[in-house]
Amino acid sequence: MREPLTSAKPGASILVLVSGEAGTGKTRFIEWLVTLPELCRVPRLNVAFTGSGAVVRQEPAPPAGTAPAAGGVRFERPPGRPQAGALAPPRSNPLGAPALRELADSLDTGAPTLLVVEDVHLADEQDAYPLRKLLARPLAGLRAVLTYRPEELATPGLVLGAPVGYPAGLGIVQLRLGPLGEAEVRQMATKALGEDRCSARFVARLHNRSGGIAQVVADLLAELKKAGPLPGPEATPAGLDRLTARDVDEAPVPVRRAELVLGRMAALGEEPRRVVRAAAVLNEAASEDELISVAALPTGSGRVALTAALSHAVLHEVSVGQYGFRLPMEATAVYQLMPGPVRGEMHRRAAEALTVRHPEPWARLARHQLASGQIEDWLRSVENAALRAVEARNHQLAITLLEDTLAHAQVRQSNRSRLALLLARNAYNGLRSDQTVEVLRRLVDDEALPVAARGEIRLELGLLLGNQIGRDSEGRAELIKAVEELSTRPALAARAMAALALPYWPAGSLADNLAWLARAEATAAGSGDEVIQAAVTANRLTVLLSMGDPDGWQLLEELPRDDEDPLILHHSARGVSNAGDAAIWLGEYAQARELLAEAPKLGTLVGDLYLQQMASAKSLIQDLMSGHWAGLAVRARAVLAEAGEMPLIAGHAGLVLGLLAVAKGDWSQVAGWLSGSALTGDEGAVPLVAAAAGGRIRLALARQDLGAAAREAAEAWGRLQAKSVWVWAAELAPWAVEATIRAEELGTARAMVDEFAAGIADRQAPAADAALMWCRALLAEADGELTGAAEYFWRTCTRYQTLPRPYEAALAAEASGRCALASSPETAAGISELSAAANELEALGATWDVARVRAQLRAHPGSERRRRGRRGYGDRLSPREQEVAQLVGAGLSNREIAITLFLSPRTVEQHVARACKKLGVLSRHDLATVSHNGDTSG
Structure with missing residues (x-):
């Protein structure tokens, strides 16, 4: 639209017709248009039609050499030729041809002039006539923009009520403002409610119920803000304030939309209103015969009534021969105002009308039977609907139907037991x-x-x-x-x-x-029973692979992945998913990736939504370990939003977010992410809890809270001892052993390493093997055997690189370099290893780790960074100041930064002060904001 309005020759005339139903953003479009730099300097005439008349506003061009006020200054003009600068209340009487011509003539300079006419569908003939005359002989340089609702035009298809006779020289452009797509609705929802509250199912339901109409979306979001606390500056790790599709369904119909449909309905006669009520009862697209039947009208008058409802835009032809409301919520607005007896009788007729459909719409039929008191018929239809959903492998639909039915007191015990057993088999x-x-x-x-x-x-x-x-x-x-x-x-x-x-x-x-x-x-x-045998086989391979027994891989190959029996296929899908999970904890990442790609496909075939979501959650762990960190936090938050109240799925996402937060220095977030029920105590899955404990130990060590680290290590080790699946110690053992050593319990640490080694002997578990090598390196370092420790750490690095586990490989390389330099300060290999580790950690985005490794490099006399000597940086931040600013942005305290960078808290305080001065910020909070946004160049 911008191109023809701003690029046409000065004397050319352009007409832009902007159509769109109520709420699609025509007013917002005009607001955008009139603020364009190319148009805000030209004279403008605004005409806005309302139910009580026209409001005319004229805005002269700003004086030469001055900028127009933001959004423009609108002068209200009385009828007649305006006087420059005169102000008067807006008039609401008919526009009239002389008045419009005089207003237009006052701007007729031959230069471009903008005419904006809003809501033309509200113009009566007295107002439409002068507009037709003006556009039939447009002024030179006229840029006319007309907005209207097509469904409310007095004469369908004719914007100004009658043909205009547009001249050949008038350029005409049409713009249809339609509904928003689901991605745009998601943008609006996450901006209003916070990303962590908006699951895919929530957004899909919001898009469906609102029809994508922008104003309706905005009004619904305003209502949904009341459903839970608004997002604060930090995410809510537990996800307790997530919104669901049910929240969307339970939100009241926005006042604007309710008044629109009820106002249009009020203009109808009695028989058209009966057709509209019938559509509200059916609450789905219906044929002409069905609507007339439910409305209890004769065919002839029923057809006339439907035509009236369509012409007044109360109902719409939603597909060929199918009629209903534009939005589902409009049916709700009408239905809520219907008297109970009228609703009940219409529901009875709706049930009768639907019985002739084939195949029978059992779920819809059940709704009408319940509303009309036909209890036995309702129960029979619910059971048939659930069975059909199971046959279609739509288990979630079957569960929802049966849950809602069993919640009713009208269900007798004999029926309740049968339906509950069907629910149990699908839950x-x-x-x-x-x-x-x-x-x-x-x-x-x-x-x-x-x-x-x-x-x-x-x-x-x-x-x-x-x-x-x-x-x-x-x-x-x-x-x-x-x-x-x-x-x-x-x-x-x-x-x-x-x-x-x-x-x-x-x-x-x-x-x-x-x-x-x-x-x-x-x-x-x-x-x-072949189905039960398949179930047991799936669980057997799960047990074997969880232990690191290679025989499990052979069982996996024998799973019937293409069996025609959906029950057998379901257990095969479970086996594949469980094998993918086991492969992650074992360190078999290539196999894990293949299995986690296959599992959701099998889950789709059998309709297992839980298995599909679990595969997405497990893939997060896979990507965390294998170093695919780009966009990982965003994906983890999305999985967390989808998880709802399912702790195991939420636990996978929380573990990923927590361990990322440790590496990035977002320490204020770690406790929240790693404290969910699936990651602590005696209810969480053993490998998840062990990995989360490793993260909590590491954070305590980083904060020099050695007592907390040792306690966490002892508790976590005790849980593994009770279970005795030692391959799952891979994510815990290095941190637990380090915490125990630093707590000066070297004997206990040796016993832990021996127990770990015995537990994984003869097991196929590459991740555990690498972790065991790490533990032995820690013992060697604790014994003062620094050369041997450096070699152990380097072998650890090599093993992690092979897996691949780039983050752990970098940490092992750092430790190797540290030990090498401690044993021989002039060792170039040690500096090289530290430098390589810093580069790898920086590539991953591990902000805290990078700062720590680079601090070690600068502290060493052999470092190139150290030999450069001090230099002046002027108004730019020095490397040390940049590191401090980044760690401030990550949420670390001065004491924590001092520990990371081997500085005193006083020195850190000075760096913070200098960084604030150079960046022009007034407080530590402002520095954190700038640093978090990545703008620390100075």
Whole structure:
């Protein structure tokens, strides 16, 4: 639009027609247009139509050599030829041809003149006529912009109510402002609510309910801000204020949109209003016959009524032959004002109308049957809808339908048990739902149910508690009870035993897990059930790979990945996903990447949303370890937003964000990210908790809090001893051993290393092997064998490079260089290793580590940086000042910066003061803001 308006020859005339339904941004477009540098200096005439008349504003060109005021100064003009600079209230009587011509003539200088006419659809004939006359013979240099709502034009298709007869020399450009796309809605949502609150499902529902209409999106977001605390300057690691699709559904209809649709409806006669109410009851696109049937109108008058509703833009043709509201919320606004008896009768007729559709829309049918009191029909339709969803592998839909139904008191016990069992069989494939847990808990406590039925429900409850809900001890207790109750159903009992065999959870030792696995295999073999055998096989390979037993890889190859039975395929998908997870902790990153790419594809085939989300969460750990840090924090936050209240998925994202925060020096964030229920205590998954403990120990060591580091190390080591899966010590052992050494408990540290070595003997676990080498290097350094320690650290670096684990390789190279220089200050290799480590850490973005390594380099007499001597930097920050400023921006205190850079707190304070002066900021807070944004060049 800018091009034709600003680039046309001075004497040329241009007409721009801007159309768009209510709320699409026509006013915002005009506000943008009139502030363009090319247009804000030309004379402008504004005409805005309202329901009570026209408001005319004239703005003369600014005097030569002066700049116009921001947004322009608008002078209100009375009718007639205006006097320069005169002010008068805006007039609201008809515009009139003489008045418009006089106003236009006052600007007719032959130079470009801008005419802006807003909301032309509100103009009556008296106002439209002079505009038609003006555009039929436009002034030289006229730039006319007209905005309107196409659906409200008095004569459809004719902007000014009648043909204009535009001259051949008039350039005409059309702009249609449509709805926003989902990506644009996401931008609006994250700006208003914060990125961590806006999951993909939330944004998708917001886009759907608002129709992408910008004003509706803005109004809904204003309502949703009340649903939880607004985001502060720091993220909320626990994600307790995330918004869901249900929050969008429960938000009230914005006043503007409700008044728009209800106002249009009020202008209709009684029969068209009945058609509109029928559309509100159906709440979906419907055919003409369906709308007329639900409205209980004869065919002829019903067609006339529908046509009236369409012509008044209350209803729309949403697809060929299908009619409904423009936005789902408009149906809500109409439905809420309908009397109860009218709603009930219309729902009954809607149910009758839908029974002739094929295939039967069971879920929609159920809604109308419930609203019209047809309880038995409703329950039958719900069950059919759930079964169809399961057949289509849309388990989440089945879960939602059954949950909502079981929440109603009208459901009798006989129906409740049957529907609850169907819910239980699908709950494990869906996402977290506390509502499902409560339903299943009530059923397993019901003594009237047969024992075997309770056992099956209890099995599903135990799986749900241990995975989606993240309460493993409760889930394990339910699974043990389920084994007893399923004594007459060995196939299901074997599935419970196989779940108890998984060592991932902290309860029970590895020996207990292996005993359950042996029972599961024996029971499954005797059952003759191929589905259960597939389940046990998937869990067996999980156990073996978790231990680092290479036989697990052979079992993985034998999984039936293309079986036609969806239940068998589901267990194969689990096996692939679990193998990918095990590969990450073992250090088999190439295999992990392949498996985590395959798992969600299999999950899609079987409709397992939880497995798909878990694959995304596990991929975060994979990328953290293999050094793919670009954009990783953003992805982790997105996964965290999607996780909702599922602790295990949130734990993966929190671990990644916490460990990144340690490396980047964002220490104020670490405790929050690494303190989730999945990363602490006795409920979290063992490898996740061990890795998070490693991060917490490292932070305590960095802060010189040796007591806290030693306590954390002892507790974390005790948890691993209880489980005895020592390959999972890879992310903990180096930090736990270092903390123990620095706490002057060298004997305990040796025992830890010996225990670790024995635990991973004969295991295929490259990450654990590298970590063990690191631990031995730490012992050598503690013994004062610096040359040997440097060699151990260098071998550690090489092993991590092979995996690859670039971050750990750089840390090992730093340690090797440190030991080499301590043993022989003139060793060039030590300086080279420190320099290489600094470069690698800088490439990763590990701000804190880079600052620490470079401080070591400068402190050494053999460093090139040191030999350069002092130099003046003028108004630019020195390298040391830049490092201090960056660490301030990361949130470190002066004491923490001093520890990192081997300086005194007083020296750090001086560097902060000089950095503030050079950058022109007044406080440490301002310096942190500048540094966080990366502008520390001075």
